[in-house]
Amino acid sequence: MMRTIGIIGLGHVGMTTAFNVVAQNLVDQLVLFETNTAKANAEFLDIKDALGAVPQQQTQIIMNDYSALKTADCVVFAAGQGDATDDGDRNSEIKTTKKAVDEVLPHLLSSGFHGVLINISNPCDVVTAYWQEKLTLPQNQVIGTGTMLDTNRMRRGVAEALHISVADVAGYNLGEHGESQFTAWSTVHLLNQNEQAVKDLDQAAVEKAARLGGWTIFDGKHYTSYGIAMTAVELIKAVMSDSHQIYALSYFDTAVQTYIGHLGKVGKHGIVEALDLTLTAAEQQKYQISAKIIRENLAKMKTL
Known part of the structure; x- marks a missing residue:
């Protein structure tokens, strides 16, 4: 075919x-x-x-x-x-x-x-x-693509701070692909099981760097391309191969009634399974705030 x-x-x-x-x-x-x-x-x-x-x-x-x-x-x-x-x-x-x-x-x-x-x-x-x-x-x-790229920026930040491979860092940024996104630190862990190292990080600095990563690149060359393009290619491959791979991408969340960055399993028909994370109360609140901002901006778009 x-x-x-x-x-x-x-x-x-x-x-x-x-x-x-x-x-x-x-x-x-x-x-x-x-x-x-x-x-x-x-x-x-x-x-x-x-x-x-x-x-x-x-x-x-x-x-x-x-x-x-x-x-x-x-x-x-x-x-x-x-x-x-x-x-x-x-x-x-x-x-x-x-x-x-x-x-x-x-x-x-x-x-x-x-x-x-x-x-x-x-x-x-x-x-x-x-x-x-x-x-x-x-x-x-x-x-x-949602928070896929933001997640990768966070993982890179953790890896660089701890002097380990980015492949050994798991976890997600969630919410809006924008200023209200957040790192769900409850999901971040190291494959070498050194959980204390994550707790000892300057988490606020890592999270800020991930959130502002796109603008840092933009300031230097007035556009971003490689990171987001490869993120798109990952989704293309997931669809083409029906991989059922899990990403923090933007799709409709019935709980907050909007498209927003959260975990989903991707295959040839797009989202083949919606996945839930057990977030802390503080993370849940950030997620709700992000959803509200997205809903408000969608309403704004429809009036233009």
Whole structure:
């Protein structure tokens, strides 16, 4: 069966995602969408040039053809003006991202697409919720990267502080992919079982660094790309392989009635199982605050 994915929006993140899909030989058809004609042509030629360097590469690259998405396994939405925000709040991107969604929506609807939509664009939880309402796909088939990248930033911070491998750090950041996210320290542990080391950390500093990680990168190069692109690739692989791998990603939580970063098992149909964590009372409160912020910003998006 033909393995097909689409990537909508070929900015820094969208194109880095596309490159990694090709480099890892993940699909048979890669359908790319970009409204800037000159950029679309340039990226098409550039990524075609890369194909020859990948062993046994037979990926077909298709440009700006929504009909090719009818049987696609998943579509990654990476459009919007993500590099236009410099105030430290991803919710400032609501207006530009909503415009991008509204422009793409009729084309995606008419394509007959019925796979898994993976949203990258910010504000991630809000935009993912908006997509689900407009596409009318089942909630499990519309997901966002959520706090996956934030979780990885936290794990890196713990590993660097303790001088261990990031592979030996487990745990999650939850809530909004934004300023109200939090590290659920009750879930953080080391595979070497040295739990006291985690307790002795400057947890506030590690959590702050994870929360501000994107802005630290943004300040230096005015965009982020590698971390979020590889996060998207992880979700693509989970869908394509039906891996049932667990991530802290954005999907609908019935308990708080919104899309929000929490644990879910991902397979070929998106979320195949919702998972619950036993959080402390303080963590539960932070989660509720995050959910309220997301709901409020979704309401704001709908009025624009």
